[in-house]
Amino acid sequence: xxxxxxxxxxxxxxxxxxxxxxxxxxxxxxxxxxxxxxxxxxxxxxxxxxxxxxxxxxxxxxxxxxxxxxxxxxxxxxxxxxxxxxxxxxxxxxxxxxxxxxxxxxxxxxxxxxxxxxxxxxxxxxxxxxxxxxxxxxxxxxxxxxxxxxxxxxxxxxxxxxxxxxxxxxxxxxxxxxxxxxxxxxxxxxxxxxxxxxxxxxxxxxxxxxxxxxxxxxxxxxxxxxxxxxxxxxxxxxxxxxxxxxxxxxxxxxxxxxxxxxxxxxxxxxxxxxxxxxxxxxxxxxxxxxxxxxxxxxxxxxxxxxxxxxxxxxxxxxxxxxxxxxxxxxxxxxxxxxxxxxxxxxxxxxxxxxxxxxxxxxxxxxxxxxxxxxxxxxxxxxxxxxxxxxxxxxxxxxxxxxxxxxxxxxxxxxxxxxxxxxxxxxxxxxxxxx
Amino acid sequence: xxxxxxxxxxxxxxxxxxxxxxxxxxxxxxxxxxxxxxxxxxxxxxxxxxxxxxxxxxxxxxxxxxxxxxxxxxxxxxxxxxxxxxxxxxxxxxxxxxxxxxxxxxxxxxxxxxxxxxxxxxxxxxxxxxxxxxxxxxxxxxxxxxxxxxxxxxxxxxxxxxxxxxxxxxxxxxxxxxxxxxxxxxxxxxxxxxxxxxxxxxxxxxxxxxxxxxxxxxxxxxxxxxxxxxxxxxxxxxxxxxxxxxxxxxxxxxxxxxxxxxxxxxxxxxxxxxxxxxxxxxxxxxxxxxxxxxxxxxxxxxx
Numbered sequence: 024x025x026x027x028x029x030x031x032x033x034x035x036x037x038x039x040x041x042x043x044x045x046x047x048x049x050x051x052x053x054x055x056x057x058x059x060x061x062x063x064x065x066x067x068x069x070x071x072x073x074x075x076x077x078x079x080x081x082x083x084x085x086x087x088x089x090x091x092x093x094x095x096x097x098x099x100x101x102x103x104x105x106x107x108x109x110x111x112x113x114x115x116x117x118x119x120x121x122x123x124x125x126x127x128x129x130x131x132x133x134x135x136x137x138x139x140x141x142x143x144x145x146x147x148x149x150x151x152x153x154x155x156x157x158x159x160x161x162x163x164x165x166x167x168x169x170x171x172x173x174x175x176x177x178x179x180x181x182x183x184x185x186x187x188x189x190x191x192x193x194x195x196x197x198x199x200x201x202x203x204x205x206x207x208x209x210x211x212x213x214x215x216x217x218x219x220x221x222x223x224x225x226x227x228x229x230x231x232x233x234x235x236x237x238x239x240x241x242x243x244x245x246x247x248x249x250x251x252x253x254x255x256x257x258x259x260x261x262x263x264x265x266x267x268x269x270x271x272x273x274x275x276x277x278x279x280x281x282x283x284x285x286x287x288x289x290x291x292x293x294x295x296x297x298x299x300x301x302x303x304x305x306x307x308x309x310x311x312x313x314x315x316x317x318x319x320x321x322x323x324x325x326x327x328x329x330x331x332x333x334x335x336x337x338x339x340x341x342x343x344x345x346x347x348x349x350x351x352x353x354x355x356x357x358x359x360x361x362x363x364x365x366x367x368x369x370x371x372x373x374x375x376x377x378x379x380x381x382x383x384x385x386x387x388x389x390x391x392x393x394x395x396x397x398x399x400x401x402x403x404x405x406x407x408x409x410x411x412x413x414x415x416x417x418x419x420x421x422x423x424x425x426x427x428x429x430x431x432x433x434x435x436x437x438x439x440x441x442x443x444x445x446x447x448x449x450x451x452x453x454x455x456x457x
Numbered sequence: 458x459x460x461x462x463x464x465x466x467x468x469x470x471x472x473x474x475x476x477x478x479x480x481x482x483x484x485x486x487x488x489x490x491x492x493x494x495x496x497x498x499x500x501x502x503x504x505x506x507x508x509x510x511x512x513x514x515x516x517x518x519x520x521x522x523x524x525x526x527x528x529x530x531x532x533x534x535x536x537x538x539x540x541x542x543x544x545x546x547x548x549x550x551x552x553x554x555x556x557x558x559x560x561x562x563x564x565x566x567x568x569x570x571x572x573x574x575x576x577x578x579x580x581x582x583x584x585x586x587x588x589x590x591x592x593x594x595x596x597x598x599x600x601x602x603x604x605x606x607x608x609x610x611x612x613x614x615x616x617x618x619x620x621x622x623x624x625x626x627x628x629x630x631x632x633x634x635x636x637x638x639x640x641x642x643x644x645x646x647x648x649x650x651x652x653x654x655x656x657x658x659x660x661x662x663x664x665x666x667x668x669x670x671x672x673x674x675x676x677x678x679x680x681x682x683x684x685x686x687x688x689x690x691x692x693x694x695x696x697x698x699x700x701x702x703x704x705x706x707x708x709x710x711x712x713x714x715x716x717x718x719x720x721x722x723x724x725x726x727x728x729x730x731x732x733x734x735x736x737x738x739x740x741x742x743x744x745x746x747x748x749x750x751x752x753x754x755x756x757x758x759x760x
Binding site for chain 2 (some may be wrong): 141231284418
């Protein structure tokens with residue numbers, strides 16, 4: 024059973040069945056780190072001694088970084104109004120949550136990204152009333168991940184993103200500038216492929232799972248548009264962008280079949296590739312290995328009608344509609360994920376390299392004040408997009424990733440393949456909204 | 458009070474059989490029935506659906522590109538892997554059977570892989586033997602001959618991923634079928650061979666063709682059936698070798714992997730369509746098995 028951690032979460036933001044190669048992270052949650060001192064100054068009213076406290080069950084997936092488990096337990100323990108029991112869930116957490124939501128009052132509070140079906144089946148509670156005072160503090164893409172038909176169902180906890188890491192020294196040696204367009208990226212990857220080093224690593228599937236979104240965004244398109252009522256890539260430019268992946272896959276500049284997949288920094292650190300698309304969570308490991316010999320870029324634009332982009336994902340704290348204590352659960356979510364800003368900052372930045380979900384906290388994070396951290400914070404603020412989203416279904420996703428795989432790997436006609444995927448996505452929207 | 462013997466027997470029977478029957482009903486028959494029920498409903502993210510859609514889910518699965526193409530792919534895969542597994546496992550069994558020494562040792566050596574976890578074997582195949590980097594075992598060997606590193610699971614033209622999948626499958630399964638054949642070989646009475654020898658039959662192909670093979674009929678049919686069902690139910694090594702955190706490529710995608718993502722993918726659980734696909738697959742396996750049984754006269758006499 025593979026462990027997963029926060030960093031691989033983004034890997035799933037699209038849709039995966041869980042189990043990103045968290046071996047990726049090389050750490051598991053078996054070893055408790057030093058229990059961090061909780062910063063939670065008891066904020067709520069003093070516990071009432073008259074009524075017995077209700078007990079809330081809170082679920083997290085197994086974060087890979089040491090110390091997270093103790094931290095969230097401490098946050099829960101310092102909540103004055105209810106007893107909160109934290110359950111840590113190694114393994115396939117996403118499937119477990121979906122199953123639990125179907126017919127169980129447990130957990131009361133959990134982390135996830137909302138899906139439209141959960142809302143349709145009345146499995147989760149809208150949290151608009153508690154997020155209202157601070158709603159503008161969240162970036163639009165992060166909030167969109169928790170929103171279905173205008174209502175917010177999760178309070179974003181921390182943000183993860185992916186960027187293009189490059190080795191400064193290798194680019195310099197090859198006389199290559201950091202690429203600003205997709206064509207420059209292809210060109211750079213070609214020039215950097217020599218002496219047993221490949222130019223670019225975007226995953227063992229040749230970039231199908233990591234770059235489908237960024238390629239669409241590079242052309243100024245998206246998965247869905249018009250308030251999620253219309254397919255957003257029904258456009259010849261989408262086919263053009265996907266076609267670029269075929270070029271990359273056939274010119275010998277991509278690293279394929281690496282021992283650890285894209286979510287792990289291994290290929291980049293070991294010098295197997297000069298550039299790698301991977302998660303922000305890998306900054307500490309890369310810095311340890313390469314010191315300052317690396318830089319980061321957003322995925323480049325296709326041309327001047329497009330824009331650079333980074334994907335974002337954020338688990339949100341949600342409340343189970345079947346909970347026996349919905350009000351208490353909402354109160355706890357409000358206390359921890361709205362009021363306790365110190366805890367939120369610690370949760371996002373102390374145990375690994377992530378962004379706080381709230382923009383006001385990004386400014387307070389030391390790790391994001393300069394260098395790579397500051398670059399990434401800027402990308403997220405200016406160019407972030409959501410992979411898929413709550414209305415993007417498994418069927419649509421399979422159709423699109425099949426199409427991109429056939430274009431990239433088999434050289435299938437990009438226009439025809441894109442049309443097929445558009446057709447499936449349109450049928451899914453019709454099924455959802457009539 | 459004394460119970461009659463018949464009552465005692467009946468009580469004992471239900472005492473022993475009952476718990477297992479309950480288990481079977483709860484964990485096998487009920488889910489199968491429920492799955493058939495779900496396949497007629499729009500069951501997205503629920504196991505208690507209310508929107509009846511008749512045969513819509515079936516129509517969708519049968520006109521839906523990915524599922525139909527995976528059925529096609531795996532019919533071809535079955536045509537290839539079933540005879541191959543059959544011939545190789547029979548050859549292994551005959552070889553081990555004829556050994557004069559160390560027979561137990563070789564039997565164990567060939568059988569051991571079957572005891573290995575599919576997941577573990579898949580990961581070894583994917584990340585070590587057929588890793589795409591220069592220090593993967595196969596690439597190291599090829600490197601000695603000056604061949605550039607090959608991305609085994611990522612190369613579609615030619616479809617090299619089949620080499621990885623088929624070798625993993627054969628390594629994992631051959632030992633099991635070999636044991637079945639070995640058991641059958643040991644049951645063939647020695648006097649048949651002696652009689653043949655007296656009648657002038659030369660040891661070798663004629664004896665194998667006219668005595669050994671007919672004597673192995675029942676086992677052969679069983680091996681073929683098991684193999685065929687196995688081919689259509691492929692999942693473990695495919696999922697672990699070709700799949701990754703975010704999905705599965707459209708190549709070499711077994712029907713069960715597609716159904717898994719449809720029914721349990723985190724992009725929403727479409728249990729209606731997933732169940733319809735599962736029913737279709739079960740029916741196909743049943744029909745093919747029955748046809749094969751008819752063709753090879755399963756249950757016919759050994760002679």
